[in-house]
Structures are given as structure tokens and as C-alpha cells.
Amino acid sequence: MYVKNCWYVAAWNYEVTGKALFKCSIINQPIVIYVKDDGQYVAMEDRCCHRALPLSMGRLEGNDLRCMYHGLKFAPTGQCVEMPGQDRIPPGACVRTFPVVEAHSWVWVWMGDPDKADRELIPECIALETPGLQHRSGHIEYDADYQLINDNLLDFSHLGYVHSASFGTSEDWAYTRPKIVRLERGVRVQRWVTNQASRIAGPENKVDIWGTYDYMLPGVMIMNMRVTPAGSAQLNNMEPPDLTKTATLFSQFSCQAVTPISDTRSRYSFSVLTSDEDAERGLLDAFWANTRQAFDEDRAVIEAQAKSMAMDPARKLIPSVYDSALGQFRWMIEKQAREESSASADGVPG
Amino acid sequence: MYVKNCWYVAAWNYEVTGKALFKCSIINQPIVIYVKDDGQYVAMEDRCCHRALPLSMGRLEGNDLRCMYHGLKFAPTGQCVEMPGQDRIPPGACVRTFPVVEAHSWVWVWMGDPDKADRELIPECIALETPGLQHRSGHIEYDADYQLINDNLLDFSHLGYVHSASFGTSEDWAYTRPKIVRLERGVRVQRWVTNQASRIAGPENKVDIWGTYDYMLPGVMIMNMRVTPAGSAQLNNMEPPDLTKTATLFSQFSCQAVTPISDTRSRYSFSVLTSDEDAERGLLDAFWANTRQAFDEDRAVIEAQAKSMAMDPARKLIPSVYDSALGQFRWMIEKQAREESSASADGVPG
Amino acid sequence: MYVKNCWYVAAWNYEVTGKALFKCSIINQPIVIYVKDDGQYVAMEDRCCHRALPLSMGRLEGNDLRCMYHGLKFAPTGQCVEMPGQDRIPPGACVRTFPVVEAHSWVWVWMGDPDKADRELIPECIALETPGLQHRSGHIEYDADYQLINDNLLDFSHLGYVHSASFGTSEDWAYTRPKIVRLERGVRVQRWVTNQASRIAGPENKVDIWGTYDYMLPGVMIMNMRVTPAGSAQLNNMEPPDLTKTATLFSQFSCQAVTPISDTRSRYSFSVLTSDEDAERGLLDAFWANTRQAFDEDRAVIEAQAKSMAMDPARKLIPSVYDSALGQFRWMIEKQAREESSASADGVPG
Structure with missing residues (x-):
């Protein structure tokens, strides 16, 4: 669809x-x-x-x-x-x-x-050449329907299971429910994940991670992840961080776009951007390497999922509480596709 | 089915x-x-x-x-x-x-x-660790429906054509009709093949080969092949050998199981077992090498057959007298599958 | 069909x-x-x-x-x-x-x-062993319906686009309409292409090329290409050359046959023949090398075309004036196939 x-x-x-x-x-x-x-x-x-x-x-x-x-x-x-x-x-x-x-x-x-x-x-993405930022970018292809990739990107509860090797993310990601806001042509997903170990803060310190992204039709993600000292989430009452009073240990932006090539193949385009300072500290290269590894992890999972679903496409899936964002986004696609289809049918003279 | x-x-x-x-x-x-x-x-x-x-x-x-x-x-x-x-x-x-x-x-x-x-x-197979026996075992996969492999194993008239290189079997196998006995969940196939050249008996001696196997639903074979001096078949009136009066030059057991992976792919698991003495004489290794080669021969034939049949699946095959055992076994599968299917239909409330 | x-x-x-x-x-x-x-x-x-x-x-x-x-x-x-x-x-x-x-x-x-x-x-082809001629021959396979290869061979307007690298043919081939004659079981295609650069005549001389071929059911081509001094076409009033008054710089024969293997795969068999003298001058080897390269060029184009058409087989194509020969040949195939099919239907007792 x-x-x-x-x-x-x-x-x-x-x-x-x-x-x-x-x-x-x-x-x-x-x-x-x-x-x-x-x-x-x-x-x-x-x-x-x-x-x-x-x-x-x-x-x-x-x-x-x-x-x-x-x-x-x-x-x-x-x-x-x-x-x-x-x-x-x-x-x-x-x-x-x-x-x-x-x-x-x-x-x-x-x-x-x-x-x-x-x-x-066109969604307001972050250009590669944005002043003050440095970037890496690339793309890969999947043997899977694009909606499965959208699903994946709209539910970060998988980070502790699929990406513990690449991103070092803990299972706490599956225990932290994001706030989801409906946008006109997408959804906004925001959350704090608190008290995490982090390669950036060193072994003796914990961090709070602020993540926010907009996910826009037909499959475009604009994301900012911000690593802050432990306590920052509480300091901001679990709301979006007030940057005048919240220190940032590392911040990265990413734009990602999922494009259906065919019913069974998709293109995934992505960038990672950090400040010049973070890039000079080697964090851009490190994060980029982790990201490439993480996307290989995602692809293995999603292609296996696609193959599994193709064996019995009509079979019902059991929902979880984390299906909210992806459910809303699938509903948006279905709604607009249905409207376009009936508008086009109207256009055919009776 | x-x-x-x-x-x-x-x-x-x-x-x-x-x-x-x-x-x-x-x-x-x-x-x-x-x-x-x-x-x-x-x-x-x-x-x-x-x-x-x-x-x-x-x-x-x-x-x-x-x-x-x-x-x-x-x-x-x-x-x-x-x-x-x-x-x-x-x-x-x-x-x-x-x-x-x-x-x-x-x-x-x-x-x-x-x-x-x-x-x-569960059919009474011979475990690998059976005392007094030594074993080799393995498995391969076929691009073919499992019933074609069952067919192959239920008609040894192919031994002189498909396996003359590996087993050294003669075309006499195609001229010796086996005795077929219906079992509750399978068939028993038995025969003497007489006056055969054999690597075991040496170039100047002939042997009589006694072969018996049970082939059980859904595709499990339990076999014993016994190489005896020429004349043994007649000594036993072409009946199963009385081991008190029949010498054995070599005896091997084999268990084989055909498992449908999908409609077009199958797994074939197999063992070969001989007595400790035969193994020490090198006969287990020799027979195992021949067996592996023979199973490659079977696979080439059966995969080509599967491809050929897939081009015109409904086309009628001309039967031969050797189709008896495989015909009975196919009929058993069909009968039980049909009974299961109608029992399951009965279970659906009206 | x-x-x-x-x-x-x-x-x-x-x-x-x-x-x-x-x-x-x-x-x-x-x-x-x-x-x-x-x-x-x-x-x-x-x-x-x-x-x-x-x-x-x-x-x-x-x-x-x-x-x-x-x-x-x-x-x-x-x-x-x-x-x-x-x-x-x-x-x-x-x-x-x-x-x-x-x-x-x-x-x-x-x-x-x-x-x-x-x-x-059987069409009157030129055997490889024809006295006075030397030959090269071979075959390749295509992932394409055979009619697309027939189409290609029946419309040489592609020579300047597909084969400029191999044959050095100019786009003039697309501006020179051939004369097409209906034969009983095929078509005859003839044309002069005038004032062409040619490797054979050297950089300072132009040539006129005379080409004639019969294309016979179900897909057999018998061709003669004759390179003549510039002016020869006019000398012959654009008619088939009178060899008593027309010099030949190089002449080559070729027989080609397209055989449908399946609906999506075809075999293409081909020969190139020249006179002993031309072969001794190295022209047979040179032309053969060009031909092999040209057939790879054709295959790349036709397989891409087949893939493209398979995505929307029913979609209408826009005809060009060069579709005349191929259109007639497709019509012949369709006509005979339809006649055979109805004759075979008649043969079935009512």
C-alpha cells in the first residue's frame, strides 16, 4: 500500500x-x-x-x-x-x-x-552541508516491504535486543515508553532513557539520553539524540530538555528515508551529523561505524521477518503497547492511500 | 500430501x-x-x-x-x-x-x-550407539518432493543403473522381484540377489545378497543387507536366511529418514552401521564412502526427475511391476492424510 | 506464440x-x-x-x-x-x-x-563447408522471448545506436528505409547505405554498403553484406548490384537462427562466412570479433527490453515506420499459429 x-x-x-x-x-x-x-x-x-x-x-x-x-x-x-x-x-x-x-x-x-x-x-530535513555540522551518509537496500522498515524505526523498544552489540544500548529502551504526538503528516516520538552506561561518559558515569524524532510520510525520519549527564531528565521533569540549564555530552542528528523500490524491496538512505567539535573528538566516525553495524543488524532482522510473514501473509499479529506509533503511521498511509484511490475512481467518468 | x-x-x-x-x-x-x-x-x-x-x-x-x-x-x-x-x-x-x-x-x-x-x-530404528556396532551418519538435502525419495528407496530395481559406479551393483537387481509384505504403518521389502560379483568375496568368488528393509510412515527405512556365499539363497529356499546354517561375509545395517521440508525440498538423514569386526576390516569406511557417492547419484536423478515432472505435473506415468511397494506406500500416505483431513473437517462445528 | x-x-x-x-x-x-x-x-x-x-x-x-x-x-x-x-x-x-x-x-x-x-x-542456408568460403560459427542464449530477437534482426535502424562500438555503423542506418518484399514463408529486406566511412576502405575513402537478407519462419536469417566503392548505389539505381559492373571491397555472408527454448529463453545460432581471399586478408577474423561484440550488445538491449516489457506486458507500444518488416513477420507467425491451432481443434472429434 x-x-x-x-x-x-x-x-x-x-x-x-x-x-x-x-x-x-x-x-x-x-x-x-x-x-x-x-x-x-x-x-x-x-x-x-x-x-x-x-x-x-x-x-x-x-x-x-x-x-x-x-x-x-x-x-x-x-x-x-x-x-x-x-x-x-x-x-x-x-x-x-x-x-x-x-x-x-x-x-x-x-x-x-x-x-x-x-x-x-517536503519534510524539513537537515542538509548534509548544514553549517556547523559534519556528516556521513550512505544507503543500503532491503529485501523487504518498506512498511516493515518504518515499523522498525517507529519502535525503539528493539534497541536493547537488536543493537546491544553496535550501539551498546540496554534493554531499558524496552521499558521506557515514548511520548507520541500526532503531526499533520507524521508522528513525533520523544523519550528520556535515564541512568545509562555510555562510552562517552566513561565507565564511572551514567548518562540520561534524550531522543526525539519526527517520522513523516511516506517514511522520512528527522532525529536528534542528545547524551546528557545523569539527572538531566529529572531536572527537566521528563520534558524536552531546556538547553540553557542542561549540559550536552554528545549530540547527533540523523536523517533517514525509506523508499519502496517494489513490493518486496526497499531503499534506505541515511545520514549522521554531529557538531564540528564532536567530529574532531572522533565521535562522528565512531557513531557512523556503530550506525552502519546497527543498520546491518536491522536488515538481518527485517529481512528474516519479511520472509517469515510472506509464508502466511494473512496471519494476525499480536499487538504490543509499543505498536502505537507504528500503528498510527500505518493508519495514516492507509487513510491517504484510500483517499487517493477513491479520488482517482471519482475521476473516471461514470 | x-x-x-x-x-x-x-x-x-x-x-x-x-x-x-x-x-x-x-x-x-x-x-x-x-x-x-x-x-x-x-x-x-x-x-x-x-x-x-x-x-x-x-x-x-x-x-x-x-x-x-x-x-x-x-x-x-x-x-x-x-x-x-x-x-x-x-x-x-x-x-x-x-x-x-x-x-x-x-x-x-x-x-x-x-x-x-x-x-x-516411532519406528524401531537402530541407534548409532548400539553395542557391538560402529556407525557413520549424516544428512543431505534435495530439491524435490519427499515422495520421490520414498519412491526411490522403495524400488531397488534402480541399483544396477544408478549405482553401478558407487555400489558396483549389477543390473540383476532389476530382474529380481522382491517380496513385499504390508505392515501396519509401512511395508517390508525382502529379496535375494544371487550369484553376484562382490568386492568383499574377491574376484574369483560369487556371493548371494540378502536384503530386507521395513519402510515406515512417513518415510523411515530400517535396512539390513547381508552378503553370503553363493548358494546361500538356494540353501534357504529363497526365504529369509537361517543364520545358524548361513555364513555371513559382511552385514550392514542402515537407517534412513526422509523429511519434507517444503513441497519442493526434503531432508534425507541416514546412517550406516556394521559390526566392530567389519569396521576393523575397513568395511565400514569403504561402505560409507560408497554410500555417500550413491546418495549423490540418487540426488542427481531425483532432482532431475522432480524438475521434469514439474513441467507437466498432471501427466500420467506408465507403471512398472516394480511400482508395487511404492504404490502401496503412496496409498498409505494418501489414505491417512485423507482420514486426518476429514476428521479435522468433522471437528469444525456445522 | x-x-x-x-x-x-x-x-x-x-x-x-x-x-x-x-x-x-x-x-x-x-x-x-x-x-x-x-x-x-x-x-x-x-x-x-x-x-x-x-x-x-x-x-x-x-x-x-x-x-x-x-x-x-x-x-x-x-x-x-x-x-x-x-x-x-x-x-x-x-x-x-x-x-x-x-x-x-x-x-x-x-x-x-x-x-x-x-x-x-528448410530455408536455403549457406553451409559452413561451402567451397570457396571460410567460416566462424557459434551460439549464445538470451533471457528473452524469441520474437524480440526476430524483431531486432528485422529492423536494422538500430545499427547506428546499438552497434556503433562494434561494427562502427553510423546513424545513417536509421535514415535509410529498406525495401521489404513478402516471401512465401518470410520476408526479404534490402537496402543501400551510401557514403559511409569504413575500416576496409581506409580513412580517405567512403563506401556504399549493399545489404540483403531473407528472414524465414520461424526465425532464420540468410544475409549478404557487400561493401562497394562510393557511387555504386547510384550506379545501380539503388537496385540490387549488378556484379559485372560493381566492384566489391568486402563481402560477407551470415546465417542466423533464433530458436525459442521457452517463453522466456532463446537460443541464437550464427555463422559468418567470407571468401578465402578475404579470410586471408584477416577480414573474417576481424568481422567475427566485431560480430561477437555486436551480439553481446544486442543481448544486453534485448534482455533489458524483455525485463521492461514483463513488468507490464499488456501495455501498448508506439509503432515506428521501421516496424514494417517485423510487423509482417509477427503477423505471419500469428497467422500460421492460429491456423494450426484451429486445424488441430477441427481434428478433435465433436
Whole structure:
């Protein structure tokens, strides 16, 4: 189940550069993306209208894309503008294009009604080049439906079980219920985890960890994790920390985006950012290494889960109290997808 | 087509030991097996009731098994006894368990109605540690339905064609019809093959080979092959040999079990056993080497057969006189499976 | 969609020799081919009628083929002539055979009604051993429906896009419309491409290329390409060259055959032939190297196209003026396949 009227992360901006053709797939739709001379992006259906060859096997000629089977040339609008050896271009000789923009270091593609493509609907992510921050970024792919990855990211009670090796997180994460706030196109998840051992504070000190993230349609996470001295949570009455009176031992930001490639495969794009000072202390590199390890841990779990569920897809799952955020988010996706589907049905003349 | 009210061989007992979690699948059902502190086995559905992660990726805590996604803990009964961060465990938070016992060096799992699980229904196999015998054992997997392996083992007329390289068996095996006796839950297959060349008797002597095996539901073979001097068959009027008057040049026992993993994959577990004296003469090692080679020969044939049949599953096969034992055994499986299925239908309130 | 009453190329004659069993598949039908003592070929269904083992895993005994599972022996007619251990051979114990002949260095199999197998319907190809010519030959397989390969070979407008690296062909090929003549069981495609750069003529000279090929059911191409001095096309009024007044710089022949293995896999057999003189000048080796590279280029394109089309098989394609030859050929296949299908329906007693 997919929302269409929303922006999907197709790639990091550095993956789509120069005169290269970037091949990807979003909600089962093969897409080729490239950059015009003016720096604007073009996202086109990756299939020639003549004999179906992927246009990503084609050749960029100025701002146009030529299919390298029989030479049909397409303008950035998707209109075929040349059929070699043929004067008249038949009506219908065009390929679908998709609204596409660059924002916050990501390339975003709108998969629904182009008239509804509103740049304001792109979540407020943290760009890699944000002044004062240093970053690492990457992406991996999963053999799993994207909603299972959303689920995982919306329930951190797994941190003590799945990530004790990488992040050193304790099972206390499963005993600390987050506060969940409904946003217009997502949910906000916040919590203190108190009195934790931490590599940053050293063996003799404990820390309180403040975590907050927004999780936005269709699967974009903007997170801040803040390690503070033990007692900070109480000092702030378990509310979001007042930074004027709360010391920070380490703070990291992360942006993560889950993109459905197909019903059974997903792309996961992610960054980690810290202050220049923390980066100089080696904390960015350390955290990045832990993060990569953690994402491998997640992938092993989620791919095994996907395989297990595929054996009996209709079977009921037993809910837990931690399913609240992911339940709300799944409901949002279902609601919007259903609305889009009935709106589109209305559009069909009776 | 599977019988459920029967014991399936899941593994050799030495495969399921210590604190390891043994992952397997029987008739399409993923199962995790482990040993409790008291030495008893536990066989559990390999799928957490919460988010479907295989429990074989979990952690054994005493006699309980903890799912390593969100930390649900299950008792050996399958009941969930802990949901971290949650006081109340919802009804239905449990996983299915299966009767499981160790017998004759194998771990057996009962896939049907637990109330009907009767240890007496385990076939009388020969344990690896039987006094006076030495053994070799192993297992391989096939890309084929288990019934094709049963078929193969129930018709030794293939020995001269498939196994002439490994066992040195002659085509006489295809010209010697066995005596087949119906047992309560299987068939007994017996025959003399006379006047054979044999590596054991040397180039100038011939031998008579006596072979007898019981083939029991759902696919368990208990076999004895006895190499005797030429003339022994006649001396015994082609009946089972009277050992007081029949010399034995070499005798080997073998237990073999075919277990359906899924509709298209099977596990084949097997042992070879000889007397201490024969083992000291090197005959156990020699026979074991031949056996491994023979099972590779069988696998090549049966996997090719499975692939060929899958191209046209409904196509009629031409029967031969040697299909008698396998026909009876297939009929037994079909009959019991049909009875189980209609009994289970009766159990559904009208 | 397949024509059945036609000859399919199964193999090069040198692939089916001696006492080897050649395993192949044509229009989803597994076939085993071998040579009898008298040099005649036998093509048999590659599936024993008893337990479905591929007969290509069997053993040739004189002119008969023995299945190496339970020893059934089949005569070249397909009749089972021996069931070991069994006196009576049941009716129906036989396998299907197919008319098969060797011609023009290829082994051809007739997949339809044997009574209609007419050797005269084999297209007039150029044998490898043709006096005065030297040759190279080979074959590759495609993950694609055979009709996509036919399409490719029936529309050379792709030469300037797909093969500029291998053949050095220019985009002029896409601007030169061929003359297409309907033949009884195929089409003839002819064209001049004028004023081309050519490795053969050297950097300072241009050439006119004359190309003609017949493309015959179900997918057999017989081609001659002739490189002539610039002006030759005009000299011949754009008609087929009069060789008494037209110089030839280089001439090559090629025979190519596309055989459907299954709905998604195809075999492509091909030769290149030149005169002894051209071969001695190194042109055969050079052209062969280019050809192999070009066929890899084709395969990459066609397999990508097949994958792309499989995602939405019903989607309409936009035609071009170059689809004429391939459209006619697809129509021929469809027409004959439909006629065969209705003839076969008529044959079923009401």
C-alpha cells in the first residue's frame, strides 16, 4: 500500500550528477533521473514508448534523452521530439515524467498527481552541508516491504535486543515508553532513557539520553539524540530538555528515508551529523561505524521477518503497547492511500 | 500430501545440543528446537506471535526463549511470559509447540494432533550407539518432493543403473522381484540377489545378497543387507536366511529418514552401521564412502526427475511391476492424510 | 506464440556427434538428440514415460536409448522395447519423437504434425563447408522471448545506436528505409547505405554498403553484406548490384537462427562466412570479433527490453515506420499459429 501524492527520496544529490543517468525504482515504477544544463532535475519513466527499452540505457544529448535502441529522442517534458528516419511523430509518442526537486541534499520524486506536487510538503530535513555540522551518509537496500522498515524505526523498544552489540544500548529502551504526538503528516516520538552506561561518559558515569524524532510520510525520519549527564531528565521533569540549564555530552542528528523500490524491496538512505567539535573528538566516525553495524543488524532482522510473514501473509499479529506509533503511521498511509484511490475512481467518468 | 499424525525425523540428536537453537522446517512449518536443562526437547513454531521474527534468531534464557526483536519471552509451553515494558500479556500471545522426543539417535517431531502423539508409533530404528556396532551418519538435502525419495528407496530395481559406479551393483537387481509384505504403518521389502560379483568375496568368488528393509510412515527405512556365499539363497529356499546354517561375509545395517521440508525440498538423514569386526576390516569406511557417492547419484536423478515432472505435473506415468511397494506406500500416505483431513473437517462445528 | 509445423534449428551439426546425447529444449519441449549408426539423427522427448527422468541422462546402446533410472530401453521410434524384470510392455510405454534432419550444417527439428514434415521447407542456408568460403560459427542464449530477437534482426535502424562500438555503423542506418518484399514463408529486406566511412576502405575513402537478407519462419536469417566503392548505389539505381559492373571491397555472408527454448529463453545460432581471399586478408577474423561484440550488445538491449516489457506486458507500444518488416513477420507467425491451432481443434472429434 502506497501513498502517491507525496515526495519520495530517490537518491542523495551526489548520486545524480553530471551527465550520468540515474536508474531507480519507486513504488514499482522504474525511473531515470538526470540533471539539465540549468541544474534542474528531470525524472522520467524508464521505458521507451516505442519498444520499451529502459531509457537509462540511453544517451543524454543536451537536455534531451535519446533511447539507444532505435534512436527516439525525448525532451525533458517526456515528449518524443525525434524519431530517426521518420518525419511525423505519432500522437502518444511520449513518456511519463514526474515532478522532481532537490532539497536537503536529497532528490525527491512526486509519484502522484503532478498538479498536487507541493514543495512545501517536503519534510524539513537537515542538509548534509548544514553549517556547523559534519556528516556521513550512505544507503543500503532491503529485501523487504518498506512498511516493515518504518515499523522498525517507529519502535525503539528493539534497541536493547537488536543493537546491544553496535550501539551498546540496554534493554531499558524496552521499558521506557515514548511520548507520541500526532503531526499533520507524521508522528513525533520523544523519550528520556535515564541512568545509562555510555562510552562517552566513561565507565564511572551514567548518562540520561534524550531522543526525539519526527517520522513523516511516506517514511522520512528527522532525529536528534542528545547524551546528557545523569539527572538531566529529572531536572527537566521528563520534558524536552531546556538547553540553557542542561549540559550536552554528545549530540547527533540523523536523517533517514525509506523508499519502496517494489513490493518486496526497499531503499534506505541515511545520514549522521554531529557538531564540528564532536567530529574532531572522533565521535562522528565512531557513531557512523556503530550506525552502519546497527543498520546491518536491522536488515538481518527485517529481512528474516519479511520472509517469515510472506509464508502466511494473512496471519494476525499480536499487538504490543509499543505498536502505537507504528500503528498510527500505518493508519495514516492507509487513510491517504484510500483517499487517493477513491479520488482517482471519482475521476473516471461514470 | 502429508500425514500429520506421525513422527518426523527433524535431526540427528547431535545436531541439537547445548544451548544452540536448531532451525528447521517440516511439511512447510518452520520450527525451532532446543534442549531444556533437564535434557527434554522443546519444538516451537519458528515465528514470534508479535512481529513474526523467527525465534531461532532469539536467545535462550534458562528454559525460556526470548525473541531478539522486541524481547518477548516464551516458556517451553509456547506461552509468552514476558513482554518488556508491558504488565499485561494479551490473550493469544503464544506460539504453537509440537510434541518432540529423542529416540534411536534421532529427534522426532509430531506434526499433528498433540493428543494423539504416541511414542509407540516411532519406528524401531537402530541407534548409532548400539553395542557391538560402529556407525557413520549424516544428512543431505534435495530439491524435490519427499515422495520421490520414498519412491526411490522403495524400488531397488534402480541399483544396477544408478549405482553401478558407487555400489558396483549389477543390473540383476532389476530382474529380481522382491517380496513385499504390508505392515501396519509401512511395508517390508525382502529379496535375494544371487550369484553376484562382490568386492568383499574377491574376484574369483560369487556371493548371494540378502536384503530386507521395513519402510515406515512417513518415510523411515530400517535396512539390513547381508552378503553370503553363493548358494546361500538356494540353501534357504529363497526365504529369509537361517543364520545358524548361513555364513555371513559382511552385514550392514542402515537407517534412513526422509523429511519434507517444503513441497519442493526434503531432508534425507541416514546412517550406516556394521559390526566392530567389519569396521576393523575397513568395511565400514569403504561402505560409507560408497554410500555417500550413491546418495549423490540418487540426488542427481531425483532432482532431475522432480524438475521434469514439474513441467507437466498432471501427466500420467506408465507403471512398472516394480511400482508395487511404492504404490502401496503412496496409498498409505494418501489414505491417512485423507482420514486426518476429514476428521479435522468433522471437528469444525456445522 | 509458436508455429509448430516448421523446422527449428536445434544445434550446429558439430554439437551432436558420436555417442553423445544432446539435450535441448524447443518451444518448451525438452528434447534429446543423438546420431544412429547409419548417421541419421533421432530426436526424442527428453522424459522417460515411466518416472519422467530426462532420457538425456541415459545411455546409448546401439541405436537405442536406455533410461538410467530403472532401465527402460527405447528404440529410435520412441517405442519402449525393454522393461527390465518385466515380460510384457504395457501399451502406451513410448515417448514422442520428432522429425529431425541435418541440413546446411544445422540440425533441424520439426515440432508439429510429423506427417507434414517436409524437408523442402528448410530455408536455403549457406553451409559452413561451402567451397570457396571460410567460416566462424557459434551460439549464445538470451533471457528473452524469441520474437524480440526476430524483431531486432528485422529492423536494422538500430545499427547506428546499438552497434556503433562494434561494427562502427553510423546513424545513417536509421535514415535509410529498406525495401521489404513478402516471401512465401518470410520476408526479404534490402537496402543501400551510401557514403559511409569504413575500416576496409581506409580513412580517405567512403563506401556504399549493399545489404540483403531473407528472414524465414520461424526465425532464420540468410544475409549478404557487400561493401562497394562510393557511387555504386547510384550506379545501380539503388537496385540490387549488378556484379559485372560493381566492384566489391568486402563481402560477407551470415546465417542466423533464433530458436525459442521457452517463453522466456532463446537460443541464437550464427555463422559468418567470407571468401578465402578475404579470410586471408584477416577480414573474417576481424568481422567475427566485431560480430561477437555486436551480439553481446544486442543481448544486453534485448534482455533489458524483455525485463521492461514483463513488468507490464499488456501495455501498448508506439509503432515506428521501421516496424514494417517485423510487423509482417509477427503477423505471419500469428497467422500460421492460429491456423494450426484451429486445424488441430477441427481434428478433435465433436
